[in-house]
Amino acid sequence: MSVYTQLTDDQFAAFCQRFGVSFARAIPITQGIKNSNWFIQTTDDVEGKHSYVFTLYEERPPEDVAKMAVILNQLDGKLPVAAPLAIVEPESSNANIDSRYVISYQGKGITLVPCLAGAHPQQTTQAMCHDVGAALAMLHETLQTLQPAQDYGVPLYPWSEVRDREIQFMPGDEAKLMSDIWQAYQDLPLIDLPKGLCHLDMFADNTLWDLTKGHEKLTGLLDFTEVSVEHYVMDIAITINDFCTTWGDAEQGERVYFDREKMTAFLQGYESKRALTDIEKRAMPVMLAKAAVIFWLLRLNVIHYNRTEGRTGDNIMVKNPDLMKRLAAYHWSHVEKAQNTVFIIVDSGSNEIKGVFSTIEHAEQALSQAADSANLKVSEHDLDPMV
Template sequence: MSVYTHITLADVQPFVAGHGLPPAITLVPIKGGIENSNFFLTLTDGRELVLTIFEELGRDEAGFLGPLLAHLTAQGLPVAGPLADRDGLRLGTLADKPAQLAPRLAGQHPDQPDIAQCAAMGRTLADLHLALLDYPLARKNTHGATWWEAVAARRRSQMSAADQSLLDRTLAALADITQRYPSLPAGLIHGDLFRDNTLFTGSNVSALLDFSECSHDCWLLDIAITANDFCRQWPTDAPDTVRLAAFMSGYSDVRNLGTDEQAALPVFLAVAALRFWLSRLDIGQRNAEEGRDGEHVTQKNPDEMKHLLTALLARI
């Protein structure tokens, strides 16, 4: 989460009042993440909320989140649904952009997840996939294969020869595995379930955050995205096979992977690292072009994902 739209405490008061809530007394920008502007709010009655201003999604695009989160809440998933305003709307407008308020859930981001936390995350991700199995959302992954191939073409000339080789070998591995297994199980995925989009209390997942990337794609991609961020040899960028085994065991407790998924997993781990290597390169360039900087704008290091990709590709 970052801050691209700068607002004051006075700016948010009409928005808060429109939800039938008492005034806010603190407004704290949230660092981390890379796409939306997020703030912690504290109200005069002590309640704590999260204000999100959507920077990339238009109003129609962001409107799917309220019903989706209500569905997940009914399914027992630890999510915070947006609050309705006086007119019953869960998506409003602030600073001429779509915005929402949601309760702040308890817990902490896991800095260096242990074995138990990796297993719990695997189970929760499988619960999420099954909870969304029949949910009627027709939303394509805007950061899927078509997107990363376009970004790769756009950024290729700025890469070293070694980086171009890394890119080409990963895309070749993906082409091979999708030809061998063209019908991998798919459904709605979170698409961005990194540590900073989860909260834990001890070994238990207490919150899943930021569903703005939720879309239809291969479940294995979602597994790989989350496993890559949770299953590391801390504090290095190297993948950790013990943590990965715990994560996959937790996932399989809820949903067993087919033999095709098991065979394709190593390639998808590399592909997930490629996806975020490219997105961080692309966002870094966009931030530079648009003059987005400052202490409240998070620019994640592309090299972290490049190093992880190199290690994962060597294992295929």
């Protein structure tokens, strides 16, 4: 939510009037990296308060923003979202209902939405991870009613093109990390993974909370500009990566700490609303790594875009791509460890090996089917790469 396009007070007043809102003041919002955003104070607001968020979408065309308005209205009442206001007097009586929520200005869409109560969390708890997991599952379930889903989601960004551009300038180890993760993702049985409309940017700074200690409550889900048809497990991985990670600042050496107990809480919350399939569970480790790669590329792409467009100034925020690179490396280390691990069924009496399996699920299934499993147990072993 940086500010790229500058508007005058007269322009703000005219746009707000079209939404039936009496404008007093616009306050720039500098968090985020894609669109231009302002808080709108109305003539009815007391000093220091504001009632609406005014967004000018820098990249998404107005027709895509109109789809987002339909999605938000579908979720309204089931999740804490801010549905866009309708234009009081649409420019054309023939305009379809979707476009009545979006003003077009210089080929860019503008919406006005009510402010939601709450604050962005600086830190997350296991309980918060559980609750946002449940909210994401509810989002996935609710949006299944919008069919065909492709008519409501925006196209997925061509990240492979960004990868091909950026990988040329990376050190060899970084390029290999990105390539290995990308290949592992492509090797997944993607056709079998459930998919539908996904948020794809559910970071902590796109949520609002009542942060009363010990009683934190989700009060807002924000930024639906990237809603696309994607694998649900990718949306889960994107959200886990932010909610379950502590991002160190420069003074802390910009370390990245991933909390696996928070991830467990998140998944428990998610599955309280929608059960994951076995194939989704098996794909999760690679998806976590791929999701980190996508946001590594996103941040590199913002730097590239700002440079080519000459974007500078205090209202332009750039997030550090190296943090996502480090998270990708962390997840990939767990994928590699799993690839070098086998699960062995052993007779605890004779120490005789009864079976060797590549996953714990397959080993436990074989154990449950064994005629006499009283003395059998499953043990985990790392493969010696020199053998």
